[in-house]
Amino acid sequence: MEIIWRDSATYEHARFERVYNLLRPNRYPAAIVRAKSESDIVEAVRLAHSKGLRIAVRSGGHSFAVWSVRDHSILLDLGDYREVTVDAAKREARVSPSTQSNLDLQLMKDYGLMFGGGHCPDVSLGGYLLQGGIGWNCRNWGWGCEQVKAVDVVTADGRLVHCNTEENSDLFWAARGAGPGFPGIVTRFHLQLHPAPKVFRTSGYMFPKTHYREAFNWILGLTSTFDDGTEISASGMYPDGKDEVAFFVYMVTMKDTAEEAQAALLPAQQTRPPGAIEEWFCREDSLEQEYATQENAYPGGRRWLADNAFIRNDVDLAAVLEDAFLNLPDNNFTVLWYPLAPRSRRPLPDMACSLQSDHYFGVYAIYQDERDDERCLTWQKQTMEKVERFSVGTFTGETDFQHREAKYWGDEQGLRLAEIRRKWDPEGRICGYLDREDTSGVGGLSNRPGWQTQSAQL
Numbered sequence: 001m002e003i004i005w006r007d008s009a010t011y012e013h014a015r016f017e018r019v020y021n022l023l024r025p026n027r028y029p030a031a032i033v034r035a036k037s038e039s040d041i042v043e044a045v046r047l048a049h050s051k052g053l054r055i056a057v058r059s060g061g062h063s064f065a066v067w068s069v070r071d072h073s074i075l076l077d078l079g080d081y082r083e084v085t086v087d088a089a090k091r092e093a094r095v096s097p098s099t100q101s102n103l104d105l106q107l108m109k110d111y112g113l114m115f116g117g118g119h120c121p122d123v124s125l126g127g128y129l130l131q132g133g134i135g136w137n138c139r140n141w142g143w144g145c146e147q148v149k150a151v152d153v154v155t156a157d158g159r160l161v162h163c164n165t166e167e168n169s170d171l172f173w174a175a176r177g178a179g180p181g182f183p184g185i186v187t188r189f190h191l192q193l194h195p196a197p198k199v200f201r202t203s204g205y206m207f208p209k210t211h212y213r214e215a216f217n218w219i220l221g222l223t224s225t226f227d228d229g230t231e232i233s234a235s236g237m238y239p240d241g242k243d244e245v246a247f248f249v250y251m252v253t254m255k256d257t258a259e260e261a262q263a264a265l266l267p268a269q270q271t272r273p274p275g276a277i278e279e280w281f282c283r284e285d286s287l288e289q290e291y292a293t294q295e296n297a298y299p300g301g302r303r304w305l306a307d308n309a310f311i312r313n314d315v316d317l318a319a320v321l322e323d324a325f326l327n328l329p330d331n332n333f334t335v336l337w338y339p340l341a342p343r344s345r346r347p348l349p350d351m352a353c354s355l356q357s358d359h360y361f362g363v364y365a366i367y368q369d370e371r372d373d374e375r376c377l378t379w380q381k382q383t384m385e386k387v388e389r390f391s392v393g394t395f396t397g398e399t400d401f402q403h404r405e406a407k408y409w410g411d412e413q414g415l416r417l418a419e420i421r422r423k424w425d426p427e428g429r430i431c432g433y434l435d436r437e438d439t440s441g442v443g444g445l446s447n448r449p450g451w452q453t454q455s456a457q458l
Ligand SMILES: Cc1cc2nc3c(=O)[nH]c(=O)nc-3n(C[C@H](O)[C@H](O)[C@H](O)COP(=O)(O)OP(=O)(O)OC[C@H]3O[C@@H](n4cnc5c(N)ncnc54)[C@H](O)[C@@H]3O)c2cc1C
Pocket: 020, 056, 057, 058, 059, 060, 061, 062, 063, 064, 066, 067, 068, 069, 078, 097, 118, 119, 120, 122, 123, 124, 125, 126, 127, 128, 130, 131, 132, 133, 134, 135, 179, 180, 181, 182, 184, 185, 186, 187, 298, 397, 398
């Protein structure tokens, strides 16, 4: 393994190597260790013990808040530790955490298999799966972590253990939803794969802001009964070259035949309200093309702020989100509604990932100029303040605990997670959740919305 100490000439490069977000923190690990194998990971844990340091992990570097870069730590970079083994007959794969979501392309091409990886090709499975993972065909296949059968873990005291529902089952429970407070280092995910769809088709409907309510209520009304092999989303955004916000409904269906794809998308085409500025129906598509579309919508080489909420099922959704969708300051901002029903209507397996609703709502500031940092953060905070009261909680995958406190797990699951963290990492050797001062340590997050805590204090 390679160790890069703070006085090394390559330290600064290694500190942010593969980090997606250009909005970067003033935090300085004592050293960066590039691991190439499981034994390197064990060695790195020993090194941290001997130096009295914490360990932070980087699998793909896509966490918006750059959780891998921490003070008083060794940054364990898993980018050079790569392993993918597929057992096509059993539809299983074993992958190292730095494996990117676009593993799906290889699985499709070589084996006709797929799993619910992240929508953007270069999000790595380490952070993605530990957080639950909202990926391909989520309405149907469920959370990414529901497709994890077992994990191999190096514990905070440097032991290598296998975890599934029989062995070390509490650690396996936590590996499906603990997110960036998992009390160990995952070295391998054992994945359950699905037969891959053969045909991808999309439909798109772009409405002017004047049609927001009508268009939103139309797509909302369709969603719960819509074909569950079809992904639906709606974004508030400024179309290229336009100076007015639009409401854009996008659908991707994944099927075995063109006829099935057309039948899946038809109910939307037949019932769409008039007035779209642009629309298409059942356009040919592929997974490669989808990745390109995602990369275009969520580009690299930018500063990023992201936050989200699962909005309650019983609210007037179009009304609750209207301000967020229609008052985007400029084209550096976008918001997303991503429906999760019918998955969200099915009970979850027993695992840490325990919050869901029919409506995932994400807010993103994607910009280039550091002089916009404060303006973008203020917009994000104000937007979330207006909607968080209507939510059941927040997904750990696209948020920053330094900016806003929320509920991330069910009450019972939050308590169980805290217990498991104390049991497996009583010293807080693995950097836990990064709160405002990075002081939450073994105690972890309060798992309570900030606005509720503030009201209670009044
Ligand atoms: C462009 C973009 C698109 C995205 N799209 C999606 C999407 O479609 N669906 C979705 O659910 N999320 C999505 N995300 C969010 C993404 O899943 C999270 O940011 C996730 O943390 C990224 O994982 P990573 O390994 O790349 O990040 P990293 O920054 O490397 O890891 C994040 C944290 O996870 C923990 N961690 C990672 N690996 C390990 C390990 N092996 N052992 C222990 N702890 C570990 C550590 O605390 C680490 O600091 C997207 C993010 C971006 C930037």
